[in-house]
Amino acid sequence: MKIPYFLKFEDEHLISLHQYSQLPDWCKYPLHFALERRYFKQPQIELLSQQLNQEPFFIDLVQINAKEPAYIPFDINDRQLYLYFMLKGSLLYTTGDYRPIIRTQPNTFLMSYYDIGHYFAYAQQGIHIAFVVSILPEWIEGMYQEYDNLKDILHRFKNENKTYDTMYQCRMDRKIHRWLYKIYSYSQANIGAIDGNLRKYISYLLEHYDQVIREQNGDLAYKVKAYIEEHYCDAELSVKFLTDYFFLTERTLLNVFKRQYNMSVQEFYTELRMGHALLLMQQKGIGIKDVYMEVGYTDERTFRSALERYLKRR
Template sequence: MNNEYKLKFSKPLLEVKDITGKIPDTCPYPIPFAQKSLLFEFEGASFINQQLYYETFKIDMFHLNTDEPFLIEYTVPNDRIFFNFILHGQVFFGTEDQTLITAPKDCTFYLSAEKAGSYSAKVPKGSTDVIVISLLPGWIASAVDNYPTLSEAVEHLLLSKNRYEVLPHCRIDDQVREWMFEFLSVKYKNTIVQQSLLGTRIAMTLCYYEELLASTSMGKMYQIKRYIDRNILSTDLDLSLMCEKVYLSERTIIRRFKEEYGVSVKAYYNQVRMQQARQLIENEKLPIKEVVNKIGFFDESAFRRAYRKYLLEL
């Protein structure tokens, strides 16, 4: 899998250096076996990208040090699933117009999917370290085949018509950190051996991610989110069914869902319906009357009011 990201920076680029095999001491996570390493220098900022690419996945280790907020625009030419690890700092991922997609915090990891297109990553002042593993859809589908929660989630990522999808963020605990250091310290020069060892570590981390999703409140909130995604034709949400599904009270669901996703259950439900409506109107060119029926509205005037409000808030 070759390098597939096209990067564009908010600051004027002063110089690009090939530092393969010569990672500076200022980089906290050097990968000695990186196949390619580049240093991008700016006024008041430096950006190091260490790359490893194999047949079924590609790994990018990013280290950014900046004296002010820094914006990176990037293009993904093909639909892709990403396994993201925020080792230090925070990143605000968004669309090309910087509409927020997700803002993973320090020491978290998660899966996401992005359709081909342009996106943005805004990084606050300071030091940030991120590992992004780009996975071939067929490989990850096979890797999680025996994990019920994650298998269903990955299937949703692959089949979703949404431009992007994000699974819950989980904490990088001591177990994941140990795997990450083993991951970064592989010493074998043979690329086939490297791919086998790294693939095993990725699969182990996916297995652990499955356990976290299945057992934690984050996983339960994701189940609620998926329930809403599948039931947008309902004229109203049935929270009692959600309570039975995850064994939590209605009050707890309302509180934890907002903590996890930043919006209320009802607001997310309305957002999903309006996103679906926009796709039907703009991409499939369906008339309003047909759209109203497809997303569970019975009153066209009520839909028009809700849709206008949604567009104004974009």
């Protein structure tokens, strides 16, 4: 299949690796059946991409060692569906003009699609590991006619005009880790056996994801989270607004959300606002006197206090 994306590093930072024994010491996940290994090394960041391009899948095990926070540029060359697993760390994906798309959380997975264009992945200092599977939509369409949620994702991918979309991000349990291990630990050289192994376990993962979405569609905490992610820059957003919008008591809202996501509602939308504000200040040169209105605050003093607390936590 067509390679869906390319990392935009300078060639001078690329180190050729022909065998997995040449992988850097910090790499904990060798992908033995990878046909291409691309290792980029810069003073502030190292990135190892181990890839297998075998229709209907493009497999990429990406491992990042960030010595300091860094933006990783990449170009998407073909509108494509992704099944994405964040094995360790967390990455913030943005558009080419640094508009936040999603922050992937550790030990979670999701489906998404992106159109042709320029994007960034922002990595904080530390180790980040993502297992990315690009899937031909025709393969999913032929295999999963009875799975309504997968069909809905395909419909959105094929018919909506959105440049990108991310679906429900859910926790990986032991079953998911076991299936993933069956994929990335596979070491046989027989390409036919690898093909069957990939189809089998990716099928399991897709079926499980369809079931999780079905269960979460009726989950109150997820509905609140999805609403906040879409409206966190609205000045009217508050705990009071959310209780009225969802017809809940404040106690029910706070308890349900914190039990599911281990943070309060206010902490969640404040994190989104601060992350967006820092991007605007760092990349677009917007000052505090202007940026606070862009991220949902009505006065500068309240924004400064929230930003100071946010930076201290980091």
